[in-house]
Amino acid sequence: MNIAGLLSADFLKLVGHNFRKDRSMYLSTFCKCIPFLLLPLITCECRKTDPWQPKVEATRNHKTNLQIPGGVCIGNSIIAGHPWRYSGLELNSLGYPDSAGQISYELTRLTKYAWSNRGWGGQTTVQIKRRFLRDAIGDSSDPGDGRGALTLRRKPSCVVIEGGVNDIQDHISLDTIKANLAWMASVCRRNQIRCIVLNCVGQGYGVYDQDQIGQISRLNDWLADRALDSVGATVVDINSIWNSGRYKGVSVYGNDNVHFSTLVNPGDGIHFTRAGYDSVADAIWRVAGL
Numbered sequence: 478m479n480i481a482g483l484l485s486a487d488f489l490k491l492v493g494h495n496f497r498k499d500r501s502m503y504l505s506t507f508c509k510c511i512p513f514l515l516l517p518l519i520t521c522e523c524r525k526t527d528p529w530q531p532k533v534e535a536t537r538n539h540k541t542n543l544q545i546p547g548g549v550c551i552g553n554s555i556i557a558g559h560p561w562r563y564s565g566l567e568l569n570s571l572g573y574p575d576s577a578g579q580i581s582y583e584l585t586r587l588t589k590y591a592w593s594n595r596g597w598g599g600q601t602t603v604q605i606k607r608r609f610l611r612d613a614i615g616d617s618s619d620p621g622d623g624r625g626a627l628t629l630r631r632k633p634s635c636v637v638i639e640g641g642v643n644d645i646q647d648h649i650s651l652d653t654i655k656a657n658l659a660w661m662a663s664v665c666r667r668n669q670i671r672c673i674v675l676n677c678v679g680q681g682y683g684v685y686d687q688d689q690i691g692q693i694s695r696l697n698d699w700l701a702d703r704a705l706d707s708v709g710a711t712v713v714d715i716n717s718i719w720n721s722g723r724y725k726g727v728s729v730y731g732n733d734n735v736h737f738s739t740l741v742n743p744g745d746g747i748h749f750t751r752a753g754y755d756s757v758a759d760a761i762w763r764v765a766g767l
Contacts, residue, residue: 548592548630548767550581551613552639555678555757556596556713559748564594566612571628578751580637583758588767591725593629602640602657609661610734614668620664636665637674637761639715642747645692646684654696655704662710672710673765675757676700678719678747713764715757719749 550556557564558579565573575582581594595612597604610618612628613636619626638661644654658674665672676697685693693716700712719741740753749757761767 478763483523507584543711545631545634546585546588546590547631547633548581548588548590548635548637549595549613549633550584550592550637550639551595551609552637552675553596553600553605553643554598554748555642556580556594556637557598558594558596558754559598559743560744561751561754564596566595566624566628567597578754580754580758580761583755584637584762584767587758587762588612594635595628596639600640601644601649601660602654603644603649605638605692606641606657606661609664613661614664614670632668634767635671635765637673637675638662638710641677641696642693645677645689645696650663651692651696651699655699658700659705659708662705662708666709671706671765672708673761674700674705674710674712675715675761676712678716684747711765713761715760718753718756718760 554560557567558575561578562576563573563577565571573595575585575592577583579594581592584592594677608618608620608622608624610616611620611624611626613633615627615629615632617626638658640658641654659711662672677693679690679693697714697716701714703712704713740750740756742748742750742753
């Protein structure tokens with residue numbers, strides 16, 4: 478059939494008749510199917526009034542809002558990275574980037590997720606505790622240090638706490654140090670945040686007297702005796718790294734201020750070298766199973 482034939486009046490009448498006939502048949506079939514087509518919508522509306530649905534939705538939302546891995550290191554100059562580097566918090570510039578030789582930088586490399594540096598040189602556990610909710614937990618809390626009420630975008634999944642050596646230098650009692658560390662670890666637990674506590678480094682060049690050196694040992698012994706197990710904290714022994722003693726005359730907790738490992742800064746005898754800070758991060762990563 479040619480194009481003219483296809484467009485002839487007789488042909489169009491034939492097509493129109495068949496279309497009307499088929500349309501009536503299809504419409505009848507469609508009407509019969511309406512109840513089945515509406516069934517999912519009716520069921521959906523019923524589900525909205527189901528008394529169990531809020532629990533299902535709550536569970537669904539909980540699964541959706543699971544914590545994204547992210548960490549915070551909080552403490553004194555050891556966490557900040559002195560004397561080589563400073564934290565953005567110290568410099569009042571939170572966007573200031575970490576670099577190689579800082580614990581948070583190396584943990585970011587090892588774990589493949591971001592770690593925030595909230596170290597502040599010279600601070601005691603009293604001062605660290607005062608800013609802990611803001612700088613470690615991610616709450617809105619202004620400790621009055623000029624850094625505002627918020628320094629984290631979200632709650633972390635893991636927090637590393639370090640402190641105590643400046644307390645001993647400032648003659649703050651061991652009981653106060655222990656209470657502060659336990660409080661910070663317990664806050665992490667209440668917020669379902671993994672908590673890792675570092676023990677105390679040594680005494681540096683003539684900074685501490687023999688009584689203070691003994692306090693460092695007793696604090697580390699307390700941590701080694703699993704004192705923070707009840708609040709779910711993991712303790713990492715960084716004093717052994719600091720005191721690793723590639724040279725003679727260095728014991729576990731009694732560095733003699735003369736023979737330092739290359740992991741300790743020879744300039745002050747208390748801070749780590751860049752390699753030392755990387756070694757600390759590696760120990761945290763391995764011991765805590767991050």
